Amino acid sequence: MSDEQKSLKQIIAFRKEKLADLRTAGVDPYPHSFSADHYSDQIKAEYSELEGQDVTIAGRIMSLRKMGKAAFTHVQDQTGQIQCYVRRDEVGPDQYTAFKKLDIGDIIGVTGYVFTTRMGEISIHAKAVTVLAKSIRPLPIVKEKDGETFDAFEDKELRYRHRHLDLVVNPEIKEVFVKRGKIIREMRNYLDDRGFLEAETPILQPLYGGAFAKPFVTHHNALDQKLYLRIADELYLKRLIVGGFDKVYEIAKDFRNEGMDRSHNPEFTMLEFYQAYVDYEYQMDQVEDLIRSVARQLDGLQVEWNGLAIDLEKPFSRRPILELLREATGHDLNNTNTEELARIARSFDLTLPEQTNYGQLLDLLMKELVEPNLIQPTFVIDYPKAISPLAKMHRSGDPELVERFELFIGGLEFANAFTELNDPLDQRQRFEDQARLRSGGDEEAQTMDENFLEAVECGMPPTGGVGLGVDRLVMLLTDQHSIRDVILFPAMRNK
RNA sequence: GCGCCAGUAGCUCAAUUGGCAGAGCAGUUGACUCUUAAUCAAUUGGUUGGGGGUUCGAUUCCUCCCUGGCGUACCA
Numbered sequence: 001m002s003d004e005q006k007s008l009k010q011i012i013a014f015r016k017e018k019l020a021d022l023r024t025a026g027v028d029p030y031p032h033s034f035s036a037d038h039y040s041d042q043i044k045a046e047y048s049e050l051e052g053q054d055v056t057i058a059g060r061i062m063s064l065r066k067m068g069k070a071a072f073t074h075v076q077d078q079t080g081q082i083q084c085y086v087r088r089d090e091v092g093p094d095q096y097t098a099f100k101k102l103d104i105g106d107i108i109g110v111t112g113y114v115f116t117t118r119m120g121e122i123s124i125h126a127k128a129v130t131v132l133a134k135s136i137r138p139l140p141i142v143k144e145k146d147g148e149t150f151d152a153f154e155d156k157e158l159r160y161r162h163r164h165l166d167l168v169v170n171p172e173i174k175e176v177f178v179k180r181g182k183i184i185r186e187m188r189n190y191l192d193d194r195g196f197l198e199a200e201t202p203i204l205q206p207l208y209g210g211a212f213a214k215p216f217v218t219h220h221n222a223l224d225q226k227l228y229l230r231i232a233d234e235l236y237l238k239r240l241i242v243g244g245f246d247k248v249y250e251i252a253k254d255f256r257n258e259g260m261d262r263s264h265n266p267e268f269t270m271l272e273f274y275q276a277y278v279d280y281e282y283q284m285d286q287v288e289d290l291i292r293s294v295a296r297q298l299d300g301l302q303v304e305w306n307g308l309a310i311d312l313e314k315p316f317s318r319r320p321i322l323e324l325l326r327e328a329t330g331h332d333l334n335n336t337n338t339e340e341l342a343r344i345a346r347s348f349d350l351t352l353p354e355q356t357n358y359g360q361l362l363d364l365l366m367k368e369l370v371e372p373n374l375i376q377p378t379f380v381i382d383y384p385k386a387i388s389p390l391a392k393m394h395r396s397g398d399p400e401l402v403e404r405f406e407l408f409i410g411g412l413e414f415a416n417a418f419t420e421l422n423d424p425l426d427q428r429q430r431f432e433d434q435a436r437l438r439s440g441g442d443e444e445a446q447t448m449d450e451n452f453l454e455a456v457e458c459g460m461p462p463t464g465g466v467g468l469g470v471d472r473l474v475m476l477l478t479d480q481h482s483i484r485d486v487i488l489f490p491a492m493r494n495k
Numbered sequence: 496g497c498g499c500c501a502g503u504a505g506c507u508c509a510a511u512u513g514g515c516a517g518a519g520c521a522g523u524u525g526a527c528u529c530u531u532a533a534u535c536a537a538u539u540g541g542u543u544g545g546g547g548g549u550u551c552g553a554u555u556c557c558u559c560c561c562u563g564g565c566g567u568a569c570c571a
Contacts, residue, residue: 007540008505011522063531070528087528104521118529140506141521143532150532151507151520157563158506213570232571258570259496268571406571413571444570469571493562 210234359387391418
């Protein structure tokens with residue numbers, strides 16, 4: 001492995017020597033604290049007031065140009081970089097000797113007055129340089145001239161595996177994670193302002209449910225019992241609704257043991273919120289409003305994503321799934337059976353899985369023929385009962401339809417929501433139907449959850465519930481096209 | 496899971512039909528008190544992702560494996 005390479009070892013050995021030299025010279029290379037009073041961007045912004053004034057900054061050495069008895073260095077703090085001019089006659093021979101032992105990557109504090117160099121760069125003329133942390137492992141060095149970048153650190157694998165380096169060397173990516181923080185904060189604010197309770201439900205669950213997915217399995221030693229990492233928190237949050245909390249939400253890490261690609265990470269963040277006495281129509285309004293409210297905290301309601309201009313301001317359209325499928329296939333799918341669906345799918349050259357059921361076929365048709373075209377925000381509504389075991393029958397009286405919506409933007413699914421099924425007998429029946437699918441080979445069919453059913457049997461108020469993919473919302477609002485670029489430490493194979 | 500592509504120094508990349516594994520930056524030593532890819536001089540650094548094979552000789556050809564990227568399938 002590259003860590004074992006001789007030349008890297010050599011570099012580290014040299015740095016350790018310098019570290020020892022510093023200690024010999026009476027310099028503590030790892031002091032316990034330091035007080036800076038300015039950030040680099042602030043000094044640049046307030047240059048006219050600060051010129052000639054003393055400031056103290058702290059940060060990492062990103063470039064170093066030593067010239068005998070003087071040197072220039074760029075120091076990077078949380079806000080950016082600023083150049084420091086260090087002159088022996090100014091800082092004194094002891095500090096200058098110590099300074100000469102420093103490397104790119106070391107953390108230092110600099111006190112000095114603000115000035116502009118002959119080349120016109122706002123800089124700090126150092127009066128004192130303090131070593132705050134010596135680095136012994138080299139940083140990838142990115143250089144730049146006339147807007148051209150040299151030796152960029154851009155290997156995706158290295159960036160994801162060594163995110164600390166990525167953040168140091170490509171500081172522009174910090175913006176994505178700052179925005180991610182804002183998005184989540186605004187979600188909380190939005191729901192808190194409307195009287196929602198933030199709840200925490202189990203991640204380790206004896207039964208998993210609330211979505212169609214394969215779980216991660218683990219084992220509790222003391223209980224000698226199998227546990228699953230949650231795939232959703234739906235069933236627990238609904239128990240809280242039964243218990244009398246009328247508005248609850250959780251921003252939850254969910255875990256699904258499935259493939260990973262640019263829109264799927266095995267652990268991902270989902271916002272789920274449930275509100276008693278409202279239906280899915282109310283929730284459509286609320287989701288629209290929530291997304292707008294979050295977008296306003298960032299760059300506004302006109303969003304550019306993946307080269308697509310997406311308008312979050314116009315009312316999101318609401319289209320029944322069967323209507324969309326009729327437009328896409330030319331067939332009225334009301335009252336179709338599995339065989340007819342399969343025939344239609346084949347007529348569009350879609351490859352069908354060996355074993356397939358009605359719900360999976362509908363899903364396939366949607367995915368292939370409809371979803372990629374749902375660029376502007378669209379609520380797909382009124383799903384077939386067969387693929388919605390937790391959603392309530394449609395008020396229209398159609399025995400095949402439930403009150404459910406999914407939100408699509410840019411061809412990606414962002415939310416899934418129902419008027420929640422609160423008829424305990426119907427719910428039991430649905431679980432039994434799922435169990436049949438399961439024994440028929442559908443691994444993702446949901447499992448009978450007696451504890452949940454018992455709760456519903458105690459009486460659950462009419463409820464509207466929503467699940468919203470947080471990572472995807474971050475992707476949309478930061479114009480990132482891979483989920484790995486909105487997750488600080490995306491899942492990677494063990495090396 | 497399947498398909499395509501890639502892996503050479505700490506970083507970014509070369510290496511002709513199979514013929515001594517190279518450059519820039521970083522590092523080391525020295526010079527240099529307004530530089531900014533600092534400059535100048537000298538210099539260190541390699542099990543070419545790993546195993547096996549073909550060959551007098553493999554970074555190059557074959558094969559298996561590892562890792563990643565992209566696409567595709569399932570899922571949000």
